[in-house]
Each structure stands twice: as structure tokens, then as C-alpha cells.
Amino acid sequence: MDSFITTFHIDWKIIIAQAINFAIVLVVLYLFALKPLKKLMKEREEKIAGGLEDARCNAEILTLTKKEYDEIVAKAKIEAHEIFQEGKKEAQVKKDEMMAQAKTDVDHMIASGKKTLESEKAKMVEEAKKEIVSLVVLATEKLLAEQTDKNFDQKQIKNIKNS
Amino acid sequence: MSQNNLQQNIQTEEVSHEATLYAEPIAHIGGLTVTNALFTGWVAVFVLIIISIAVRAKIKQIPKGFQNLFEIIIEGAESIINQVTNDKKITAKVFPIALSIFLFVLINNWLGIMPLGGFGIIENTEHGKAFIPLIRSGTADLNMTLAMGVLSVIGANIFGIMSIGTWKMFNKYVNIKAFVDMIRKVRKEPTLLISAPIMFFVGVLELIGEFAKVASLSFRLFGNVFAGEVLLLSMSTILAYVLPLPFIGLEILVGVIQAFIFSILTVVYYTIAAQDHDHDEEHESKEHKVATAH
Numbered sequence: 258m259d260s261f262i263t264t265f266h267i268d269w270k271i272i273i274a275q276a277i278n279f280a281i282v283l284v285v286l287y288l289f290a291l292k293p294l295k296k297l298m299k300e301r302e303e304k305i306a307g308g309l310e311d312a313r314c315n316a317e318i319l320t321l322t323k324k325e326y327d328e329i330v331a332k333a334k335i336e337a338h339e340i341f342q343e344g345k346k347e348a349q350v351k352k353d354e355m356m357a358q359a360k361t362d363v364d365h366m367i368a369s370g371k372k373t374l375e376s377e378k379a380k381m382v383e384e385a386k387k388e389i390v391s392l393v394v395l396a397t398e399k400l401l402a403e404q405t406d407k408n409f410d411q412k413q414i415k416n417i418k419n420s
Numbered sequence: 421m422s423q424n425n426l427q428q429n430i431q432t433e434e435v436s437h438e439a440t441l442y443a444e445p446i447a448h449i450g451g452l453t454v455t456n457a458l459f460t461g462w463v464a465v466f467v468l469i470i471i472s473i474a475v476r477a478k479i480k481q482i483p484k485g486f487q488n489l490f491e492i493i494i495e496g497a498e499s500i501i502n503q504v505t506n507d508k509k510i511t512a513k514v515f516p517i518a519l520s521i522f523l524f525v526l527i528n529n530w531l532g533i534m535p536l537g538g539f540g541i542i543e544n545t546e547h548g549k550a551f552i553p554l555i556r557s558g559t560a561d562l563n564m565t566l567a568m569g570v571l572s573v574i575g576a577n578i579f580g581i582m583s584i585g586t587w588k589m590f591n592k593y594v595n596i597k598a599f600v601d602m603i604r605k606v607r608k609e610p611t612l613l614i615s616a617p618i619m620f621f622v623g624v625l626e627l628i629g630e631f632a633k634v635a636s637l638s639f640r641l642f643g644n645v646f647a648g649e650v651l652l653l654s655m656s657t658i659l660a661y662v663l664p665l666p667f668i669g670l671e672i673l674v675g676v677i678q679a680f681i682f683s684i685l686t687v688v689y690y691t692i693a694a695q696d697h698d699h700d701e702e703h704e705s706k707e708h709k710v711a712t713a714h
Contacts, residue, residue: 265562266442270452275558275567278461282468283520289472291516293479294487294494301481 437551439650443561444552446541456540456554457561464527464558497522504684505691510583514690517575521568522683525559529645529675532557533652533668559645559678562638569638572686573630580693588696593630595623637685644678 261267443457475490483491497519502511532555540553558564580589591597595616602616648671655664 264441266455267566268453268563271443271455271458271561271563272567272570274452274458275461275564276571278465279520279524279568279571281465282524283517285469285472286520286523287516289469289476290490291494291519293476294490297479297481298491298494 434548436548437553437653439646439653441562441646443556443563446552446554455561455563456552456556457558457564460528460531460555461558461564463531463555464524467527468523494519500684501687504687507691507694510691510694513579514687517690518683518687521572521686522679525568525641525682526675526679528558528564529679530672531555532560532645532649533671533675557645557649559641560649562642565638565642566634568641568682569634569636572637572682572689573633576686576689576693577630579690583694584696589693591623593623593627595620598623633685633689637682641678641682644674648674 443455445453446456446459447454474486478484478487480487498511498515501515501518502508505511505514534555539555540551542549543552544550577589580592598616598619602612606612648667652664652667652671655667
């Protein structure tokens with residue numbers, strides 16, 4: 258043992274000094290480099306993991322939104338088609354109604370026109386009749402006026418004679 | 421006249437530079453003999469403090485340059501240690517110690533092969549004048565490797581006590597539990613009469629093994645690094661500046677490998693110390709009972 262100690266110059270003071278050296282290295286490295294770096298790396302790892310999770314969630318949301326969008330668009334298309342069809346039907350009904358109404362109106366108008374025409378005609382006929390009558394009377398009066406005077410006198414004479 | 425002769429003698433006297441098994445003293449501070457290896461140790465500590473402060477000062481969420489390199493080292497070291505421990509909790513605890521050992525040993529190894537060996541002092545010895553370099557690999561001194569070995573093994577045992585408890589750790593070396601079990605279960609299991617003394621002897625072997633670990637760790641590191649220094653010195657004696665170059669490359673690699681081996685062996689010792697053999701045995705016996713029941 259002694260020869261070992263003398264050969265290698267083993268000195269417990271140097272051993273302790275070297276142990277202290279290592280202890281200083283351990284403490285300084287741990288406090289100044291390893292601990293803060295590990296903390297930072299962990300934070301970064303968590304951030305990256307969080308970011309990836311967010312991206313995954315966003316992708317899922319995007320997929321769902323796209324699906325919803327497609328569904329809504331498809332539904333809207335169907336609804337639009339239905340609305341169009343309904344509108345078409347309603348328009349057809351309305352058109353038919355309007356056509357019927359127009360027909361009725363036209364019929365009414367024709368009927369009332371006919372009636373007016375009839376009444377006008379009747380009026381005109383009446384007026385014509387009256388005119389004719391008055392003309393005939395006038396003509397007759399005129400004709401008679403010339404002959405009546407002679408006849409009247411003769412009749413009057415006759416009547417007076419008979420009486 | 422005599423003074424001129426003395427000066428001539430001084431000028432013509434050759435200064436020897438030999439590779440010694442021990443670190444040469446360069447100064448004395450109080451009762452402490454400062455050897456060139458201890459001085460190198462201080463330089464290594466200084467270098468690592470500077471590196472640590474530099475890392476702390478430039479730490480950013482988005483890493484750049486030096487921080488990138490350090491993060492790569494941390495991640496790589498953690499991955500390797502995790503392969504050894506197979507347990508992330510143990511890895512988290514052992515990692516700072518293992519990385520500190522690696523860096524401290526590595527810097528100590530490399531400082532010895534840097535071209536700083538030319539700086540030194542000339543001392544008068546029994547065999548004439550001798551050149552004593554200021555820098556010698558810290559690990560080329562058995563005092564340093566012994567300190568590291570002892571710290572590693574004591575640290576592993578403390579870690580074992582913290583992990584599995586004092587009683588179980590004590591029974592690893594002085595297996596009293598084996599004798600207690602023998603007395604309690606000898607009627608059911610007579611084979612314990614043979615196995616208990618064997619287990620006790622195994623415990624003693626484990627205790628001797630702890631000293632062997634210190635010796636193995638310290639002598640391996642010291643031997644490799646010292647051999648490297650001797651090799652470089654021999655090569656430079658044959659053909660200075662040119663011949664040592666490839667060997668310097670080799671020694672740079674040896675420095676990394678030796679630092680790696682030392683730190684990985686420490687991790688292995690820590691992992692072994694944290695394992696509860698009794699628990700494993702109980703677990704195995706339970707599994708065996710379940711298997712036989714089925």
C-alpha cells in the first residue's frame with residue numbers, strides 16, 4: 258500500500274481538491290446550463306405539442322366545417338330547388354288564376370259591353386222609333402196639312418150637315 | 421572565472437523531460453501541494469464555468485449557434501442514458517451527474533494534449549534539471565481519477581439508499597435478511613440452509629465489488645490517458661511536431677471514448693443501485709405462482 262501511495266503520489270488533500278472541483282462543475286453546470294436549458298426545452302416541447310394539437314383540432318374543425326358547409330350547400334340546393342319548384346307551381350297557379358280571372362273579366366267586359374250595346378241599341382232603336390214616329394207624324398202632318406184642309410172642310414161640312 | 425564556468429555549465433546542462441507516473445508539484449498553497457494535474461483541473465473547472473455562464477447568458481426560446489450545440493449534446497446524452505436505465509425517472513436524476521462527469525473528464529483529457537505542454541517551469545532535481553509542464557491531463561493523475569471513482573461509487577450507493585431504502589441497500593452487502601429468512605422458513609424450505617450462507621457471501625463479494633469498481637474506474641481512465649501522454653512524448657522525441665500529429669488525433673478520440681465510458685459506467689452503477697432485487701424476486705415468484713395456478 259505504501260509503495261502504491263509513493264509510486265502514484267497519492268495525496269488525500271489533492272483527492273479532496275479534485276472532488277471539490279467536480280462538485281463545483283456539477284453545481285455550476287446544473288444551475289447555469291442544464292436546469293434552465295431543460296426547462297426551456299420542456300416549455301418548447303410543450304408549446305410544439307400544444308401547437309400540433311391545435312393544428313390537429315383546427316384540421317378537425319376545418320374538416321367538420323367543410324362537411325357542414327357541404328351539407329348546408331347541398332341542403333340549400335335542395336331547398337332552392339324545392340322553392341323553385343314551389344314558386345313554379347305557385348306561378349303556374351297564379352298564372353292560371355290570373356288567366357281565369359282575365360277570362361272572367363273579359364267575359365264580364367264582353368257581357369257588360371253586350372249589355373251596354375243592347376241597351377244602346379234598344380235606346381237607339383227606341384230613339385229611332387221615336388224619331389221615325391215623329392218624322393212620320395211630321396210628314397203625315399205635312400201631307401195631311403195640305404189635304405186636311407180640303408178634307409177637313411168637307412168633313413166639317415159633312416159633320417155639320419149630318420148633325 | 422568560476423562564475424563564468426558556472427554559467428557555461430548552466431547553459432550546456434540538458435533539461436530533461438520525462439513522463440512521470442505522478443503529477444509533478446508546481447506550487448504550494450498552505451498545506452496543499454498544487455500539482456500540474458490539479459492546476460489543469462482548475463482550468464477545466466474555469467472553462468466549464470465560462471461555458472455554463474455563456475449558455476445561461478445566450479439562452480433563448482429559438483436556439484442559435486452555441487445553444488443549439490448544447491441542446492444537441494443534452495438530447496443525445498439523455499437518449500443514451502435512457503437506453504441504459506430504461507427508466508425516465510432514473511434518467512432525469514442521473515443525467516446531470518453523468519453529463520457533468522463526461523464534460524469534466526473530457527476537458528481534463530483534452531487539456532493534456534493541447535499544445536500548452538510547452539509552458540512550464542524548470543526545476544533542479546536529483547538527476548539534474550527537469551522541465552515540469554504547467555498543464556498535464558487531470559486524468560493522467562491517479563489522485564483525480566480516484567476522486568472521480570470514489571464520488572461515482574459513493575454517489576451510486578447514496579442514490580440506491582434514496583431509491584430502495586437504507587435497509588435493503590445494507591442487505592445488499594451484509595445480507596442479514598438471508599439469515600432471518602433462513603431461520604423463519606427453514607422448515608418449509610430446507611434448501612435455505614445452503615442458499616442463505618451463499619447469499620451472505622455474495623453480499624460480501626458485492627462489497628468487495630464496490631472497491632473494485634473504484635479501482636476499475638480510476639485505473640482504466642488513468643491508464644488510458646497516461647499511456648496517451650507517454651505515447652505523444654515518445655513520438656515527439658522521435659520526430660517532433662510531425663510524428664505526434666496523427667497520435668494527437670487518436671488521443672482526442674481516446675479522450676472522448678474514456679470520458680464516455682466513465683460516465684456510462686457511472687450511469688450503470690446508479691441504475692443497478694436503484695434496482696430492488698427482493699421486489700424483482702417477489703414479482704417473479706408471484707408470476708410463477710400465477711403461471712402454475714393457470
